[in-house]
Amino acid sequence: MLNRVVLVGRLTKDPELRYTPNGVAVANFTLAVNRAFSNQQGEREADFINCVIWRKQAENVANYLKKGSLAGVDGRVQTRSYDNNEGRRVFITEIVAESVQFLEPRGSNQSGQGQGNQDFYGAPAGNDFANQRNQQSNRQSGGFNDDPFSNDGKPIDISDDDLPF
Amino acid sequence: MLNRVVLVGRLTKDPELRYTPNGVAVANFTLAVNRAFSNQQGEREADFINCVIWRKQAENVANYLKKGSLAGVDGRVQTRSYDNNEGRRVFITEIVAESVQFLEPRGSNQSGQGQGNQDFYGAPAGNDFANQRNQQSNRQSGGFNDDPFSNDGKPIDISDDDLPF
Amino acid sequence: MLNRVVLVGRLTKDPELRYTPNGVAVANFTLAVNRAFSNQQGEREADFINCVIWRKQAENVANYLKKGSLAGVDGRVQTRSYDNNEGRRVFITEIVAESVQFLEPRGSNQSGQGQGNQDFYGAPAGNDFANQRNQQSNRQSGGFNDDPFSNDGKPIDISDDDLPF
Amino acid sequence: MLNRVVLVGRLTKDPELRYTPNGVAVANFTLAVNRAFSNQQGEREADFINCVIWRKQAENVANYLKKGSLAGVDGRVQTRSYDNNEGRRVFITEIVAESVQFLEPRGSNQSGQGQGNQDFYGAPAGNDFANQRNQQSNRQSGGFNDDPFSNDGKPIDISDDDLPF
DNA sequence: TTTT
DNA sequence: TTTT
Numbered sequence: 001m002l003n004r005v006v007l008v009g010r011l012t013k014d015p016e017l018r019y020t021p022n023g024v025a026v027a028n029f030t031l032a033v034n035r036a037f038s039n040q041q042g043e044r045e046a047d048f049i050n051c052v053i054w055r056k057q058a059e060n061v062a063n064y065l066k067k068g069s070l071a072g073v074d075g076r077v078q079t080r081s082y083d084n085n086e087g088r089r090v091f092i093t094e095i096v097a098e099s100v101q102f103l104e105p106r107g108s109n110q111s112g113q114g115q116g117n118q119d120f121y122g123a124p125a126g127n128d129f130a131n132q133r134n135q136q137s138n139r140q141s142g143g144f145n146d147d148p149f150s151n152d153g154k155p156i157d158i159s160d161d162d163l164p165f
Numbered sequence: 166m167l168n169r170v171v172l173v174g175r176l177t178k179d180p181e182l183r184y185t186p187n188g189v190a191v192a193n194f195t196l197a198v199n200r201a202f203s204n205q206q207g208e209r210e211a212d213f214i215n216c217v218i219w220r221k222q223a224e225n226v227a228n229y230l231k232k233g234s235l236a237g238v239d240g241r242v243q244t245r246s247y248d249n250n251e252g253r254r255v256f257i258t259e260i261v262a263e264s265v266q267f268l269e270p271r272g273s274n275q276s277g278q279g280q281g282n283q284d285f286y287g288a289p290a291g292n293d294f295a296n297q298r299n300q301q302s303n304r305q306s307g308g309f310n311d312d313p314f315s316n317d318g319k320p321i322d323i324s325d326d327d328l329p330f
Numbered sequence: 331m332l333n334r335v336v337l338v339g340r341l342t343k344d345p346e347l348r349y350t351p352n353g354v355a356v357a358n359f360t361l362a363v364n365r366a367f368s369n370q371q372g373e374r375e376a377d378f379i380n381c382v383i384w385r386k387q388a389e390n391v392a393n394y395l396k397k398g399s400l401a402g403v404d405g406r407v408q409t410r411s412y413d414n415n416e417g418r419r420v421f422i423t424e425i426v427a428e429s430v431q432f433l434e435p436r437g438s439n440q441s442g443q444g445q446g447n448q449d450f451y452g453a454p455a456g457n458d459f460a461n462q463r464n465q466q467s468n469r470q471s472g473g474f475n476d477d478p479f480s481n482d483g484k485p486i487d488i489s490d491d492d493l494p495f
Numbered sequence: 496m497l498n499r500v501v502l503v504g505r506l507t508k509d510p511e512l513r514y515t516p517n518g519v520a521v522a523n524f525t526l527a528v529n530r531a532f533s534n535q536q537g538e539r540e541a542d543f544i545n546c547v548i549w550r551k552q553a554e555n556v557a558n559y560l561k562k563g564s565l566a567g568v569d570g571r572v573q574t575r576s577y578d579n580n581e582g583r584r585v586f587i588t589e590i591v592a593e594s595v596q597f598l599e600p601r602g603s604n605q606s607g608q609g610q611g612n613q614d615f616y617g618a619p620a621g622n623d624f625a626n627q628r629n630q631q632s633n634r635q636s637g638g639f640n641d642d643p644f645s646n647d648g649k650p651i652d653i654s655d656d657d658l659p660f
Numbered sequence: 661t662t663t664t
Numbered sequence: 665t666t667t668t
Contacts (some may be wrong), residue, residue: 001173006501008167047244072332079212093258171336238499340496340667362667377574409542423588505663527663
């Protein structure tokens with residue numbers, strides 16, 4: 001059934017890249033998306049939206065985005081649940097990104113060295129991470145957690161079953 | 166910033182209509198949205214996506230949708246947090262619906278009496294609940310809960326501050 | 331770059347299914363999408379939105395949708411141009427559907443015989459035409475036109491180049 | 496009915512701002528949206544998508560966006576037709592933008608003088624043009640054309656009837 | 661009639 | 665050239 005989400009926002013932290021036991025890459029990141037309206041105190045708030053992305057694009061996200069990066073996400077809403085360490089069922093709503101667009105001007109990550117690029121404010125060519133299905137990643141898995149958005153060293157129970165395809 | 170969600174799914178239960186202390190209507194409902202793909206066991210799962218809607222449209226949702234109704238939602242992703250009764254901060258991700266479309270065939274709610282309507286399977290005219298801003302609802306508030314998706318009779322702490330405009 | 335469209339509407343006519351010279355299926359159809367608001371004459375107008383869909387899903391659309399069917403489309407906006415028979419360049423904006431959802435109640439196509447189905451108004455299981463990439467269709471091509479939305483028997487010049495991948 | 500479009504792309508030209516006979520502002524612009532995939536020649540093409548925006552936001556677009564600006568659009572697909580000067584009916588599909596987001600880094604419009612802004616690449620605060628309904632613009636109308644995307648000095652026949660609300 |  |  002129809003399930004579509006499009007977001008533009010900034011990463012609240014560097015993305016977290018991990019691997020399932022089978023070696024499939026997953027990255028998690030949170031987008032801060034500023035609201036278009038102000039609240040009753042006249043402040044403009046933001047929504048902090050958890051996103052997951054799989055496989056090759058997960059590695060792209062980890063390599064090219066960092067805290068503060070402006071990015072666009074096209075994906076879908078996913079819900080899942082897991083039992084936490086107190087034996088309580090926790091429900092998660094997150095966005096599974098199907099493609100991520102890097103919206104920073106080219107070179108904005110650079111540390112300071114000259115750029116000599118007249119295209120400085122342009123979006124990099126080929127900066128979409130979409131349509132890279134069928135690509136496989138095979139590095140070994142590190143510690144994989146029960147909740148991809150926490151990182152507290154608890155035992156692993158997210159498996160390849162969480163792969164959205 | 167861009168924040169857009171479109172869903173089509175079925176209500177998992179009747180919508181819950183409540184009123185803020187100021188008399189503003191809010192309805193909560195959950196959409197079961199079937200996934201387009203099957204999991205590794207060959208089953209087609211669903212996402213269970215919590216939605217909120219405000220004001221006149223909240224009352225429309227409460228009046229016209231019920232458990233099992235097929236509906237479309239156009240809205241945005243919202244996150245918020247509250248402190249639960251154990252003093253723990255709980256983070257919520259939900260969809261604020263800006264418009265809801267009733268996708269049931271006309272008359273499918275009817276109890277059995279004849280319809281004599283050749284348009285029986287047609288979508289009802291005017292079945293969009295959109296573009297009804299500026300309408301105000303003023304009924305008195307009933308018990309309002311700390312989490313619009315739970316309903317356990319705990320003290321009220323959602324106020325008009327939660328109004329998304 | 332981000333380019334996403336989601337529509338729900340009714341087919342204005344039966345879909346048109348054709349095949350490229352290489353045997354790839356394409357279907358064209360127009361969705362009438364009723365506007366959520368009324369015009370200054372108090373009438374509710376509709377937008378008539380041309381859609382294209384490729385491969386296996388094109389055949390599904392042709393087989394399962396017809397004039398009047400309620401359908402959801404998830405896709406992207408595409409523009410292209412061609413030179414018409416007067417040597418004039420014509421610009422086309424249309425929606426390339428990536429998935430189509432059949433929103434008619436189960437059995438609504440039936441000619442009249444009893445159904446005995448308590449789920450009569452339920453959406454059919456498996457009624458999404460999505461995620462069917464990698465499927466190939468190989469029937470022979472019939473007359474393929476210069477504009478997939480016209481059908482006037484003029485020589486073919488839409489080729490597999492128009493395939494959106 | 497559901498009708499939602501989200502785009503991110505670059506303006507192909509400066510926006511065109513005009514006023515209806517009643518003094519309502521309208522701006523037209525075209526977004527070049529690069530495709531996520533390459534064609535059979537290995538080139539990455541773009542879609543050139545016509546957009547319209549009304550009222551206060553039209554003036555914002557005219558003031559803040561120009562050829563090459565990176566912008567996000569949230570809106571809906573609209574179709575309409577008009578009779579051209581040869582008496583032929585022309586059908587138009589365009590995007591009615593409901594909000595536009597300015598995605599250029601702050602200061603990228605500047606002519607060259609120093610900026611001394613550590614937030615140089617940050618999106619400007621308040622750079623959404625959304626949620627500004629109810630605002631009225633009253634300047635006098637200049638030449639208004641039969642097709643908002645052409646500009647050939649022909650007599651005016653787009654009126655306030657084209658206002659999408 | 662196309663942007664970077 | 666438009667659906668219910």
